[in-house]
Amino acid sequence: MLNKLADNGVVRSRAQGFSAAARQVFGRGFGPGFWIAAGWLLLVALCAAFADWLPVRDPLDPVIANRLNGPLTTNILGADGLGRDILARLVHGSRVSVVIALTAVSIGMVVGGTLGILAGYFRGHFERGLMAVLDVILAFPWLVLLLALVAFIGQSLMAISVAIGFLWIPAYARVARANTLSVVQREYVLAARAMGASTLRILLREVLPNVILPVLAYGLVAMGLVIIVESALAFLGLSVEAPQPTWGGMISEGKRHLATAVHVALVPSVTMFLTVLSLNYVGDRLRSRFDVRESNL
Amino acid sequence: MTDDRLNSQSVLRVEDLTIRLNSGAGTVHAVEAVSFALARGQTLGVVGESGSGKSVMARSLMGLLPRRAMAYKAGKVVFQADPAPAQDLMQMPEKQLRHLRGPAMAMIFQDPMTALNPVLRLSVQLTESLRQHLGMDRQQARRRAIDLLAAVGIPDAGRRIDQFPHQLSGGMRQRVVIAIALACNPSLLIADEPTTALDVTVQKQILDLLARLQREHQMAMILITHDLGVVASRADHIAVMYAGRIVEHAPAKTLFSAMKHPYTEALFNSIPRINDPSHTRLQAIPGRPPQLVEPASGCAFAPRCQYAQARCLEQTPPIVTVPGTNDHKHACFFPVSAAPGQESVDD
Amino acid sequence: MTDQIPCHLRERDDIVLRILQLSVNFPVGKQTVQAVTNVSFDVARGETLGLVGESGCGKSTVGRAIMQLPAPSAGHVFFNGQDMTDLAGEALRQTRTGLQMIFQDPISSLNPRRRVRDIVAEGLTIWGRENADTRVEEVMAAVGLDAASAGDRRPHQFSGGQCQRICIARSLALDPDVLICDEPVSALDVSVQAQILNLLEDMKARYHLTMVFIAHNLAVVKNISDRVAVMYLGKLCEIGNTGSLYARPAHPYTRALLASIPDADPLAREQASIDGEPLLQGELPSPADPPSGCRFRTRCPYAQARCAEEIPQMQLVADDHYVACHFPILEPQAVR
């Protein structure tokens, strides 16, 4: 009888467990804001992926007649100082933003994340040494460091991604290390060791899955910052070389026409603003969602 | 007769208190139709397992539940501290309630580690309510605070008062929490698992301290715990809670000598006894406490109850008085020690 | 001193686990926390040893030191005659599988991102055992879980009691000789606690386990143990068979502990003899700076000058009942 009743308990809790888990992951609580932001990000990603096939004009084709025309005239979002279509340039520029954001964040995540997990797991001299090095990197003004890196490795899309990615290593190492420290204290790690699990197995099976979600969520927020960093580089004329359109480059070119044609700088600024905002918002919501799940455990 | 006398002297009278809360999974029926009365100088022990609604009940008495979480509330909480007239706390606006917390009613929480503000010295935390409610000046309040610390058994109170919470052990912190709660001489003290986080030796010290202070101040006290042992010798009356309801309520001695509710009996039998020889098989209660989200009709204990019959699944048993007594109540169709199959008389 | 064998260790052939002069120190800043100092005990095959004491007295540290997680600062742990402190690397990993642990917080003992089936099978997978699926189903059924319905879910869909069942199943999968239970029921509700205690007794019989059962609840420890060891501030105070130790506690600290228990049965309480015991005063000293001589002397109502100078050694006070006190309380007591 005991078993039968206990099993009833299992069944009941399973039904509740499923619906509660489903409610947590989907729908309830995310709200429309989240979905709007996520939709915008999807749109940007699609533009970046399919820029060449989208029905937009040639972003490099200067049509002198359209110079500085406002939005909803000859061009949907207006034209820039050389008469190039802003919409087309935005769409093609999103490529640079997306590629740099993805590559830089991936580099930061993989290198920094790995270092952070190792530091958090092994502690000791390795941790102290690594943290000291990271502190030194963080203590440098990032712009100076970036300029030095770009000067050193060049101005190609990849080079800039790598340079920005390098800057992100310390931040990721810290996030990963902090999460690892708290996971390692959990008794399931001890239980795995008691069972004879090797260090590599513990890192891959017990630690990594619990560290990767907070790190990924942080990655979205970081992407927003990377996009801003890229535009700062563009402002200094150090981003990807012209004529390849980039959002930062467009804003930077637009500043010359601020007095006469605000839209040239405003349109890419707003685009970038919305993208960064969406990344932050989605990243934040996801992160708090994971936290809730953790605390519900 | 006793009921009337009780009522006239009651510091607190709770009638059909019902609290439902919003949670991620739906509406939690945390407290359902709870009624009891508490006289001056008396202790009511409230026993129940985790999630049975003890804390929600305690917080709702103090009006401390977050308004946002509240889905539904009903019932009366009549509070009367002489010479003020009786008043229903459920109807009282927050502003007025705030003036009662401290001088009229106070609460102690389970975790002494988090009940104190870690960045403020004890002196600040102790004198705050003294100055606010009793209008003392800084010097007066400080002197009284030192007396309070000494009264709860903290050695070297004059030095300790300038320390921070982290410099104290768990037991000392709980003493400080008690000192803060008692600073304004409340007429009702609600202690929500005051010793659950503490070791047995410290638990005994704290319970002895509470008993002494209660005697000295003639306070009414609600002592909440999940440990039958804690209330057995410390409470005048005991209320057993299960799934948000009081399922049995009796004077302490009566409860242990003539328990009526199957849950009380099962709970009592499942505890390992220090007097039993080793390896005595425990009578575990099968299954686990129910979720309080959208509960089904019928007796909440039915899935785990060895006396359950068809009726228990259909109707919710009302709370009834045991014939021949006036203060022993239970909510069960087939109470323990009634002949099998025979229903309690006055349901 | 380390080579001297304490008198409370038994000369028997069926000793599975023998702890000899175990010490564990943790460096904390400039200080050293002496979490465990010179603790010795042994556990015979099929026996359950209860380890009690207040929080922070070093119970968990002893449990982990037995598993060499981390290895003790000094002393020996003999498991089936093999000194585990001599082992390292692969040999230690291999030997350690004969001992398994269950922890206090069933929820933080389970990796939230893994399925229950994988968690229970972990040990079998690591060691590449055959018929892992059958074994997983068998141990899950043994602890009262249905592998088919429960196996594919994740730990957060279970209650605390069920999580503790999963932990027990996981520890049994590798068929260990010794099970170290570190407060396995402290986080559970009373009604569920009884289920788990009964389950542990059943599993012990079914899988021929030897257990070390750590807890702070003396009634729980009495229920499950054959012998009990009492710890205070990193030291063993008293050890003996359960009957004798609970009936005639000889160490002042054991008596204080027993006198503090609130008894759920007010009717039985009136005959308890130990109620007259003075209440413990004062605070637990810091394990970074323990008192000289007897560590309990700062709070002991019977302390005398000798207690500050000389560390009390274990002495026999009754059959299989030893106490480390200069002035043990030996009057016969009413049976509890």
Ligand SMILES: Nc1ncnc2c1ncn2[C@@H]1O[C@H](COP(=O)(O)OP(=O)(O)OP(=O)(O)O)[C@@H](O)[C@H]1O
């Ligand atoms: N703020 C809240 N919002 C929603 N639900 C809540 C809230 N507080 C408590 N609950 C729910 O109300 C029910 C009763 O909880 P309560 O804290 O009163 O239990 P308890 O008896 O005090 O348990 P414990 O012994 O663990 O302290 C539980 O199901 C709990 O999840």
Ligand SMILES: Nc1ncnc2c1ncn2[C@@H]1O[C@H](COP(=O)(O)OP(=O)(O)O)[C@@H](O)[C@H]1O
């Ligand atoms: N990793 C650690 N670092 C420093 N001190 C520790 C560590 N683990 C335990 N301690 C200390 O050792 C003592 C014993 O701890 P523990 O064995 O956990 O006690 P118990 O299990 O009896 O409650 C405590 O004072 C504790 O603070």
Ligand code: SF4
């Ligand atoms: S009403 Fe029925 S199910 Fe509920 S406690 Fe009584 S006998 Fe058991």
Ligand code: SF4
């Ligand atoms: S040795 Fe002395 S101080 Fe220690 S317990 Fe015995 S009497 Fe008390």
Ligand SMILES: [Mg+2]
């Ligand atoms: Mg509570």
Ligand SMILES: [Mg+2]
């Ligand atoms: Mg412990």
